[in-house]
Amino acid sequence: MTNADPDRLDGRRALVTGGTKGAGEAVAHRLRELGADVWVSARTMPAGYPHPDRFVAADTSTLAGAESVATRIADEGGGALDVLVHVVGGSSTPPGGFAAATEEHWLTELHLNLLGAVRLDRALLPAMVAAGSGVVVHVGSIQRQQPLHEATLPYAAAKAALRTYSKGLANELAPRGVRVNTVSPGGIQTLGYEQFVDRIAEGNGLTRDQARQTIFDSLGGVPLGRFATTQEIADLIGFLVSDRAGAIVGAEYVIDGGTVPTV
Structure with a gap:
């Protein structure tokens, strides 16, 4: 689907995971401003949420949660999504370095920060491929390059894996009309x-x-x-999912105020 205005998303269906607070909320709001019909998933719907008919209560770190989101999107609206933004993520591992991270901590971080996106992509992207168009953004982290070992090493490792997965997926799907990119914030x-x-x-x-x-x-x-504001994160993602960014594929956009030293 192409709009006359390459910045606009009028007529497009979008899903933002983790879209009820922080950067996810800002992304959902920005995509609505650009004209998209935006669905949001999160574990619970906040009181007074203004778009209850476009909300899916699900824990996408679980297989059942990812499947319930995909089913709802398919059942209510039909057809393929045009935009999929994976924002949900985080770390709950306690401080104490590698020895403090238990098997459960590692699995929790991997399911939340990597496998949730993999499962949802597996469920939703075939329809994009069949339609011959679509855009996916995975929200990563600068910790994939600059891991903070004291408490968030499992999170950092999961985000590094997410970036590798995202790049491989981009290379596979670009010839089929689906663009995949990564946005990696520092502090927000x-x-x-x-x-x-x-x-x-x-x-x-x-x-x-x-x-x-x-x-x-x-x-x-x-x-x-x-640190970057949630609005700045949302503005970058709004650009990447628009036709204005039509030739950007497999890229990683770091938005960290210069935190990661690069040349």
Whole structure:
């Protein structure tokens, strides 16, 4: 499907996983602004959610959850999705380095940050391929290049695998009209991040600015002096799923304020 305005998504169906808070919420909002009919999946629907008819309650880190999302998308609306954005992810492994990460922690991180996307792609992408068009964005992390070993090594490893999977999928599907790319944020300014800043400040007798600097220092510095906003993440994804980015395939867009030192 092609729009006269290459920035617009009018008439397109989209699904955003993890789309009720943080970057996922911002992405869903941005795609709606661009004219898309946006579906959202998350484990629970927030109170007062404004689009209940476009919400799927599911844990996409499980096989049953991924299948329930795919079934709902197929049953209500029919046809292929035009846009699929995998935002859902995170880490729950406790601090303590590699020895603190149990078998359960590793499996939890792999299911949430890698296999959920793999399963949903397997269920939804055949229809895109049959239609000969579609766009997929996997949200990764700079930790695939710069892992923080103290607490998030399983998460970082899962995101590294997601990037490799995404690149291979892009090479396979581009000849069939489906574009696949990756967006890898560094830190993101969310409510959870602000609460984390508060905890660092209170626990160490620091001001909030000092606490932020402590976080930046742990990453080796953030040249921009701040993390990306959820809106900035959403704007980048909105561009990548539009016709304006029609020749971008298999790419990884890092949005981290310069955190990862590259040449």
